[in-house]
């Protein structure tokens with residue numbers, strides 16, 4: 001965007017709110033603040049690999065959206081090859097055009113990131129593309145991509161600078177062989193052998209993408225338990241399906257070194273049996289992300305970082321500096337786009353003197369593998385540890401007419417509820433469209449619903465959502481469409 005377009009109308013450099021960072025935490029904060037009749041600028045420095053500057057941050061440019069675009073394409077490819085015949089559809093010569101697949105992905109990303117500028121225009125947010133640095137007294141130094149620099153002032157500043165991938169000392173990034181998640185979304189050829197360090201959300205999604213296209217995928221996970229943060233009944237079921245798809249998931253495998261040579265990478269890791277080696281053509285390091293605050297804060301702003309580099313905030317995302325707020329991946333809590341969005345909206349409402357709150361107990365998590373994995377609330381292990389008496393209800397998708405019709409009957413829905421007052425404490429789903437199904441559970445928990453509330457709610461037939469209904473019924477051993485155990 002030319003710098004002239006970045007001038008605030010009237011040339012004034014003072015704002016009610018300046019948001020630094022235009023990812024899924026920052027851009028909603030800017031839009032909501034503008035909806036609240038405040039004068040708002042949103043600064044973002046993101047540049048894509050082709051040098052284009054865009055809004056949307058990690059999520060839209062290098063995370064949620066491109067990964068889901070590739071997951072969708074590769075799932076279709078896989079199903080055309082492996083499942084269509086079961087439906088009685090003969091397709092001869094299914095071929096892969098990876099360049100077209102990547103082009104479609106880039107088109108999806110472009111449409112979504114371009115959409116943010118349209119949303120800004122409609123809401124009246126002033127987009128500023130370049131670097132923002134908070135100075136003392138809520139002044140912000142803005143350095144545009146063209147090198148011009150000016151000082152802005154604001155009544156409130158929202159920091160939404162996001163996160164970056166963690167690099168392993170034992171396997172430093174070394175493109176094109178050793179890459180981060182963004183690199184793994186950009187491969188222009190299917191690696192014959194792909195190594196993934198980290199069996200978390202990102203590692204499993206990226207491993208699935210390339211496995212479906214034919215890579216031999218080895219996933220190395222340092223922890224002994226698969227998806228340790230998830231309900232372990234759910235994790236066990238997911239692991240079974242992912243292994244069946246050919247993902248070679250090795251648990252308790254701690255990577256100690258990676259050597260690039262001859263176009264391949266030799267990865268050394270230690271497991272219970274001692275030192276092991278695996279050679280791959282590409283290695284993706286997906287061991288997590290760390291808060292990004294480089295050149296964000298002058299020394300005297302009063303904003304503090306914690307020992308892990310997160311910006312310190314209270315429950316309402318206030319930093320220690322007056323009228324400076326921070327939201328999204330750069331603050332504590334799960335690194336999820338929707339968590340950041342809700343924080344951004346909350347802060348923009350609080351700034352405007354309105355009510356705003358984030359219910360941190362009810363944040364859904366979704367892993368977009370096949371089957372999808374989704375949950376909200378407490379795991380059975382957490383409820384057990386709390387000492388509260390509880391009951392569980394499950395429903396297998398094998399008993400769902402819709403799942404059978406879709407030929408996607410893997411997995412189950414599980415509900416955990418309190419024995420005393422029947423309140424739903426957690427919902428865990430592994431199965432088709434679990435990421436969509438979990439929305440009902442989130443709503444139910446947001447309203448402190450009981451399993452009886454769900455039991456008495458009509459669910460259309462035949463739908464996948466009936467699995468949640470039947471799991472709620474099964475919690476009281478009153479399921480109709482499955483055997484109550």
Ligand SMILES: Cc1cc2nc3c(=O)[nH]c(=O)nc-3n(C[C@H](O)[C@H](O)[C@H](O)COP(=O)(O)OP(=O)(O)OC[C@H]3O[C@@H](n4cnc5c(N)ncnc54)[C@H](O)[C@@H]3O)c2cc1C
Pocket residue numbers: 020021022023024025026043044045046047055056057058059060062063064065067130131132133160161162163181182202292294295296327328329330335336337338339340
């Ligand atoms: C491969 C992958 C898949 C993912 N999939 C999902 C998913 O399916 N669902 C989900 O919820 N989450 C997913 N995530 C996580 C999600 O992307 C993040 O939680 C989310 O992007 C965080 O939003 P944010 O706005 O806090 O930060 P970011 O999206 O990182 O945005 C921060 C922005 O601020 C800019 N910025 C930083 N500092 C400055 C500065 N000083 N001046 C100007 N601009 C600055 C950055 O350039 C960036 O554009 C995924 C992540 C990855 C890597």
